[in-house]
Amino acid sequence: MSVDGWNTLLVLGGIRSGKSEFAESLVADAPTVRYVATAPEGDPEDTEWATRLAAHRGRRPGSWTTEETAGDPRRLADVIATAEPNETLLVDDLGGWVTVLLDPAHQPADDTATISELAAAVRATAARLVLVSPEVGLSLVPTTPLGRAFTDALGAANRTVADACDAVVLVVAGQPTWLKPAAGPRAVGVPTQAGPGQAGAPSQPTLAGPPTNGIALPEVLTPAAPSVPAPAATEAGAAWAAPTMALPLAATGLVIQPGMELPMPDEYAGPQAVDRLATLDLPGAGLGVLERVVSFAAATQGTHTPAPWSAVRVLLLHGDHSGGAAAGTVPGESARRARQARVGKGALARLAAENGASLQVVDAPTSAPMEEGPALTAEQVESALRYGWRLAEQAADAGVQLLVLAACGAGTDAAAAAVLAATAGAEPPAVLGRVVTESGEIDDAAWMARCAAVRDALHRTRRSPRGATDVLAELGGGDIAVATGVLLGATARRVPVLIDGPVGVAAGMVSRDLAGQARHWCLLPDHGGQPGVRLAADVLGLTPLLDLRLGLGEGATALATLPLLRSALALAAALPTHPSLGGSADEGEEPETDEEFAEPEPAGPGPTTTEPEFTEPEPAGPGPTTTEPEFAEPRRAEPGSTAAEPDEPVAVPDSSGRRAD
Known part of the structure; x- marks a missing residue:
């Protein structure tokens, strides 16, 4: 399945509807395209038909190759079935193919069987495939036997191929309408990402479609935490501020490949937010x-x-x-951890519940021994990347505002060390952490075996390419490939990601070759004391915030620090501007009235108490008096001693001269 939800697409449309131009736009960004032309050359005297063919040829970029199937219509199924996974095919169109199929020169021919062969090839192809076909279901019934035979055959072909394709779109007057799936690819634009509880934000994603290359669709669960309430939802009526980007995947035919241009965070909002912190009524040195x-x-x-x-x-x-x-790992331990998470048990599930976060378990393909051969096939890598991208897309569609990347798998540390060695030139022993047994002891023999496996794998691939997909196939394996797809998909949808372990940082290193913007959407709360994470963080420019050194598994540290990160954001969002900079009065202070500023009546003889904040009192007479020297000097009162007015507040100064209310 492609990153935009389809790998095979049927584009239907009437005459001059713009269906061919739309189909060409879907694959415009593909590195290479094989254009499969099905129509015959036609009558040399038919200049209008020749002009149409010339217009089609003129629109094709120079990097495209053209393949003709008009000589044998049954060959189209072979072309589609034998296409490589990294190929992009554009078949234009099935109307010309049916015309050749019905040509008496190709008879006798079993038209129904040939159409079934085409549908089977469409279902089985590993390539990205776009087919164009005229829609004849809305036209009048032809008055000639040949015309009726054509519409019947093309209608049957359209129905059969539409059933075999992942998606179907109908182009009317140049405007695409997605028929399959019912909710087609998102429109180009930058809509607002709805927060939880707001209109348009579904609670859970829809996990539809068959598994790809043995990767089962994950379960989604939200562990319950009765003792700790979930964080409060966004204030009613206030839209979540983070924009999301719906890349025109269907409109551009974007595939995961090196040099992708994905969005960057706002370069001005960050510095402006830090400058704003200096104006807030924060005590002490601030947020550090x-x-x-x-x-x-x-x-x-x-x-x-x-x-x-x-x-x-x-x-x-x-x-x-x-x-x-x-x-050095216990067989079946990682599977046990995954089962725990699925039923809401274990450290990670508990931390997720404490933070009110949903937990989604993702099964990645098992990687073969890297020292003996590639960890994954090229097809598995491509599928894992797209699957990870789709997971991020599903999260964004469900209104998720932050992703936390966690991992549990045997041998992940060694695979990450191999990726770091291949992408950053690191020495495996320097980035591979010690192996600690369940009893807390250091297993040097297991550590040496891991180092030897990484060394042998690097030696085996010393002359291999060092591209992103090559590194994932030879060394990285399934979990790092899926993690890389998640980072890329989250970047495309403007969703930030918390990472805190070897799989996350290894995915960050690989994603640099595919889209350098991905690292700017990652936050590293802690390095966990792991040398590989430290090195990757330095290369990626990710400065760890803390030094907790938790050993609860990858992802647990990010969840443990999440309340602290939320608290900092809550303070930055809620605190007012400091009063010295024009901010409002303290919360809870009653508004000042004219009575508070009224000048009091002169007091009689004896000790008096004044309110220096609002008025300058009359001078008092001899005897002890209470004054506020910072604001006013009281006047003398008549000799003698009098009681304070019952309506006047009495304040007792402390040793510093300040009034104690």
């Missing part, structure tokens, strides 16, 4: 290093007053690595 959290949230939300993340989803990637990478 948590200013970076405010800056990050402001940039990713596109506003200088960011709001705390209220809708959070944890993606737990479960994918094991075979061979020496998993030395």
